[in-house]
Amino acid sequence: MKRVQFEHSAVPYLFVAPQILIISIFFLWPAAQAVYQSFLLEDAFGMSSQFVWFRNFEDVLSSSSWTRSAIFTVVFSVLVSVLSIAISLFLAVRADEVVRGAKSYKTLLMWGYAIAPPVAGLLGNMLFNPLMGDLYMAFNSFGFEFNHIENANDAAFVVILIAVWKQVSVNFIFFLSGLQGIPKSVQEAATLDCKSPERRFWTITFPLLAPTTFFLLVINLTYAFFETFGIIDVSTKGSPGGSTATLVYKVYVDGFLGADLGGSSAQSVLLMIMVSVLTVFQFRFIERKVHY
């Protein structure tokens, strides 16, 4: 590969300096702090702290609440990503048949994109309010004994539903533009070669969308891991009994509400390691297969 070589000068560094500054202040410095904190044990009043090596990590890894939260996070993230990708792909394929060319219609379909996670959580709260929530009423009137305040599965269902609903519009936009990027003549050639629309979808359309799907998988997993914080905080707050707390939410609960800075820092360090591994895995093994 040929690379353009620039004269060495300070200018490029100047251009990236603001970004580096932002990363340093809001990411590197807190991350270093977290690593440092994770080796300390503070007393209950935060007056003194003591260097304890890996004891915080041992405590975290052996605690059943952390394991449960980790399992919930994995299940939650996979379900949210897969469901929101599948639903939005289905909607985008349907929409694509209608909107080829109709621009104004397309814009209308994208408005959901603008909703912030806490707002989504708030809307979910209203829909599932035991006193007046429409969905709460509807589920119960169908005879499900739906109670997300006490039942862990029902609570998980609520956060997943809100998280998926919020994310579908984002995925939809990407899929729709991905679909519209497939040349019409390629689709037509496939119509001549293959009679079954389902088979055509899985052999032509879906593989051609693979780069989009991969990109969305990364985005959605990140979203489910981190950005759903707002949704959980507004809707269930991790209840009942921490069953809907993702790892990120648990870091916040233990550190800021439970005042266990050492334990919470150890959790966030573990989280960082997990995310790094996931990222490397995604780019190494999946991305290679999806480009054409």
Added chain:
Amino acid sequence: MATVTLNQAEKTYANGYKAIHGINLEIQHGEFTVLVGPSGCGKSTLLRMIAGLESISDGEISIDDKVVNKVAPADRDIAMVFQNYALYPHMSNYNNMAYGLRNHGHSKSEIDSKVREAARILQLEDHLERKPSQLSGGQRQRVAMGRAIVRQPKVFLFDEPLSNLDAKLRVDMRLEIKNLQQRLGITSVYVTHDQVEAMTLADRLIVMNGGVAEQIGSPIDIYEKPETLFVAGFIGSPAMNFLPGKVSDDRTHVVVGDKVKLDLDHDVEAGRNVTVGIRPEHFRLCGDDAGPVSASVRMVESLGAETLVYLDFGIGNENVTLRVQGTHQFAKGTVLKLSITPDMIHLFDTETGKRI
């Protein structure tokens, strides 16, 4: 081998635009039919109706006497080559060719032998494992051809398959297509707006204009006896000269402008106003003496093998084009003496545009 029959086929698009106005056509076994016409005249629409990519609004299209109006494209046993190749970018060239066969339930070994045979004919053997993006334009066009021929369809459909190629490659591929079609004997419909492709490839030429077939016939017939002013002007390059004229009282000649008189042996009534059509290549240059027509030179274009001379015939600002073999240097204003034999003169009704 198959026949294709169009019976009053019409197409009205969803927006109400009528792109095809009732076309009747019978394409014989193994015939190479070329659709030619100006942009927007409905060539692609007609081809796509045969392919099943556009619905047929009225009338019938049959392949081998079976009406296919309601038959899915994949079941019509046709193959199409698109202008922009339309290869599947995520598949190897091998799989591009094999895809249709797999969907039609051929066995693995059968598919393999067919694909390799097509690759051999099209000289693609070394490129089978690559993806289309790793090929040149000409090679991609060959893969697209390969995808069509492995199916051994009843009908080949081509929509301007060569227009994305450079001039030299276009000539090579043109010969290759003609060769291949003759060898395989598959009934073909080919859309182009390139005159040379149309004239050289066609067994039968269909000149379209505004959604109707203006004339159907062999290329030479159409060149020698264009039925309408439109066909006369469209086929032939440079285009035929059209001059307003009036038949003389004794019907032996037609008067063009104030001074030019051309001999006639047509059966046409005296005093009638007509449009006279003369192809640039049908004038003959006479020496200084003889020649019934004299006209002065306005401009000269030398193309090497031939020279185009634009002449003043005394009918306003209009040029009359003359095409002569070899190179000639004529100064502006030189008066040339020309002759033309009566059988090279085409007469058209000025009102209806029909040949007289």
